[in-house]
Amino acid sequence: MDEHTRRTLDSLFSPRGIAVVGSMKEGKIAGQVIVQLVEGDFPGRIWAVNPKSEAPPKYPEIPARSSLSEIPDELDTAVICSPAATVASVLEDAGRRSVSSAVILTSGFGEIGHLEEERRLRQIAETRGIRLIGPNCAGIMSSGARLYASIEVRALPGSVAFLSQSGAVGGAVLAMAEERGIGFSKFVSFGNRTDLGEVELLDYFLEDPETEAAALYLESVQEGRPFIEAARRFAARKPLILIKAGRSEAGSRAAGSHTGSLAGSDEVFQVVVRETGAIRANDLEEMLDLCQGVSSLPPVKGRRLLLVTNSGGPGILTTDAAEKSGLQIVPPREQQQARLREFLPPHASVSNPVDLTVEGSAEDFRRSLELLLRSDAYDCAVAINVGTPFIDSQVLARGIAEAAESTGKPVAAVFMAGRIVEEGLKLFHEKNIPAFPTGERAVRVLAAMAARQEFLRRPTPTRSQKLRTLGSGPSPAPLQPPVLMSTGMDLLRHYGLPLPNYRFVPAGEKASDHIDHLSYPLAMKVVSPGLAHKSEVGGVALNIENPEELDHSFQRMAERLGAGSFAGVLIHEMIPQGLELILGLKHDPSFG
Structure with a gap:
């Protein structure tokens, strides 16, 4: 990424001043964006821009002007929510004001077939030196800069950057993440991707110190080869989670009508995922599970899984799911089993899963996990508690958290279920221990993280890398059908x-x-x-x-x-x- 683009994106995610263009009437998008900026405690200057120079009713003290060119202060970013017919002229005005970036929430362009109007936005932006997000998007957020230029739920602080081609999916994920206490460093809904898209944003987040991983929702890939290279660069250093809609024929048609672009073959996309080292999520729930895992757990360096549970049924279900996911369930060594019997309840099982029974205490969880994880026999663990009203879930959670901290190995928790385990889940959140609703979901995350480490350890280049090294001299002329x-x-x-x-x-x-x-x-x-x-x-x-x-x-x-x-x-x-x-x-x- 060139230095000019990097500086522009720096100012996009941490602007000194931001102007929101559009109607400020109650219920209008532009007014709601300003409400989000104010209530998110944005530290820079906020301006409202519309023909009547009106401020939003909730915050009448916000300064307002009739055009961007009238704003006297430093202004880096314009958020455009005005009608589609006015967006081109607003961009021209932004160019005259030397605005470096614009986020266009307005819809009514390529997604409904108005391709010429969308091309005009790109031409104006190129001429005026403006970088664009959108149109037809839900805005951007940067939790570190307290920037919430969006109508969606404000993202909690976190270390994962979330990029979404769909504004609605982006908003739903933010709401789901808030309920689970999962945060994001950045959020970008890029919509129709007239200018900035997943390729440049991945390169930017690769060097972003606030971002340790990225999750990307796609309905199509606009620049296939550059995307492969960007995904490969990112995944080599930080976890990259991909979820792509349009896997079926009907879904592919629906994706085309949504953002006005072709979804491509899912089989081809699956190869891209495999060859770049990314992690593919099958649905939004799994994507959030993976976000929680990669942002909370240390690297999963192998597939040998330890299960410690206080209930047999969930332990068996988790064992089945673990083996299906490619994890290895091996029993403790005889010497380890003997040591477990020294302190566990008489009826406990010292195989794998280690079943503490309902009598299992916080000390039993802690000592079992520490004994086995400190050996070289296991790479990661899942601790399962099926709560009962007479057992303090917070005390059990503390024992598991202490074991995770003392061993330094990945430990995922499963606390089932409802209000009787709420206090335990709160403690896990405080200690940054990922807790999942079921063991099946926990082991899928651990298996995906183990596969990523295996990819990073691959000593040989991928097939696509090998093909690029074949041949010498100039490339042959492009083939024209029919190819004999x-x-x-x-x-x-x-x-x-x-x-x-x-x-x-x-x-x-x-x-x-x-x-x-x-x-x-x-x-x-x-x-x-x-x-x-x-x-x-x-x-x-x-x-x-x-x-x-x-x-x-x-x-x-x-x-x-x-x-x-x-x-x-x-x-x-x-x-x-x-x-x-x-x-x-x-x-x-x-x-x-």
């Missing part, structure tokens, strides 16, 4: 893939004149545009032993297909019998 088999073979050879020796013989020539340096036996395959299955039309001849047989096969194929369909043949040496693998190519609208 001979052209495809030439392309594969250019990129260094091992191929049998081959020759292309065009129609009208003699096959035996083209086989210098080829050794019998040979294979001949017809080259014909639009022909998918060569063998069905007699377009394959194998184990050709001499020139006469070669020319005869060539002539026979030419006669069968006719002059209009026969482009020639590909002749190559026969190779030893082995695994036959058929590969196909697909053009994805996002990744190419």
